[in-house]
Amino acid sequence: MNKKKRLNEIYKRLFSYFGRQYWWPGNSKFEIVLGAILTQNTNWINVEKAINNLKKGKALSAKKVFDMPIDKLALMIKPAGYFNLKAKRLKNFINLLFAEYAGRLSALFNQDLTALRQSLLSVNGIGEETADSIILYAAGLPVFVVDAYTKRVFSRHKFIAHSASYAETQKFFMENLSGNVRMFNEFHALIVRLGKEFCLKNKPRCGLCPIRRKV
Ligand code: SF4
Structure with missing residues (x-):
């Protein structure tokens, strides 16, 4: 064979x-993106706890994360580990989203796979596996x-x-x-x-x- x-x-x-x-667990594309970033170097149970904290705090949206002070964000995602670093990574992603795509995931995802991958990889803290997880599971493109x-x-x-x-x-x-x-x-x-x-x-x-x- x-x-x-x-x-x-x-x-x-x-x-x-x-x-x-x-896969991927998540009730929205934004939740999938957050999960893909938070799951680096930890297990999914810890990611779920971090996402639940954001849900309880009614902060599970790009705008809410954009507006939130980074130290508050770090505290909310603490269960995911490396929370200061991951808060920075989330902020890096959200800042790109607002700077280039008017804060809209649909605008980010409305480009071809190569351009989308380049955009994601330009974010400090998003590597190939995370970028491809976002492309496949949130954007629904074949990678x-x-x-x-x-x-x-x-x-x-x-x-x-x-x-x-x-x-x-x-x-x-x-x-x-x-x-x-x-x-x-x-x-x-x-x-x-x-x-x-x-x-x-x-x-x-x-x-x-x-x-x-x-x-
Ligand atoms: S446990 Fe790993 S190495 Fe062994 S048969 Fe399964 S996939 Fe292959």
Whole structure:
């Protein structure tokens, strides 16, 4: 079986084993963007606590975050960890949104994928994984999100080199999957699930893994 077929087979196996993942959690595009920035270096439970603080404080909008003093914002998102740094990152993003897009996510997202990616990457504190998560899950445009789990699983199975860069890994997926938002959405979420439950860093649970022997 060639790499393309094997990759698509893995997707099917993961989907049939884990089912639909319903990513990205969030009731609005703005909440998804916030979550993508806040989830850096922490787990989702902590992000949810931070977002709930903003909800309780009726501050879950671009304008509210724009108007809020940075120290107050940092306190509200404290559960997400690195809260001073993350407050700065949120402010950097919001400042771009108001400076260039009249504070409207719809205006930011109303550009082609390459231009949107460049805009997001111009924000201090938004790297490739965060930018692509925003593009895929909030803007709904077809880009494949790469994370540490993706590199671990697919280098272990020799689809990519252990030293593969973000761009090289992404290129591999984009070239070998049909450019379909729904599949990119689901596949990334399934890989995260696989990495958390089976493809552990030190002791992968290959004997129980849903893709074992078939890849
Ligand atoms: S747990 Fe083993 S079989 Fe499963 S993805 Fe990781 S290396 Fe592959």
